[in-house]
Amino acid sequence: MRGIAGREKRYVEVVADFSADGSVTPLVVVWETGVRYHIDKVLDRRQAHSLKTGGTGTRYTVKVGGQTTYLFYDDYRGRWFVEAKVAAMD
Numbered sequence: 086m087r088g089i090a091g092r093e094k095r096y097v098e099v100v101a102d103f104s105a106d107g108s109v110t111p112l113v114v115v116w117e118t119g120v121r122y123h124i125d126k127v128l129d130r131r132q133a134h135s136l137k138t139g140g141t142g143t144r145y146t147v148k149v150g151g152q153t154t155y156l157f158y159d160d161y162r163g164r165w166f167v168e169a170k171v172a173a174m175d
Contacts, residue, residue, distance in 0.1 A: 127146070141159070
């Protein structure tokens, strides 16, 4: 395996804080293996499309382990997803 072949939509579990004013702040992303990734900071929140995997919803720009990435909440399906890397096969 070498590099990244592309991205795929991967649904994930998210632990989030729901405030009295209705705002949602994601705190932890739980990968399918059970590994928990704590969100260091939410940098931005807006309605947007996932240009790499398709889909739309609320896009959170977050910092996880010092890296900036996107976390999406599909408002229609009520599910969280990420643009997961797909490894290239040689």
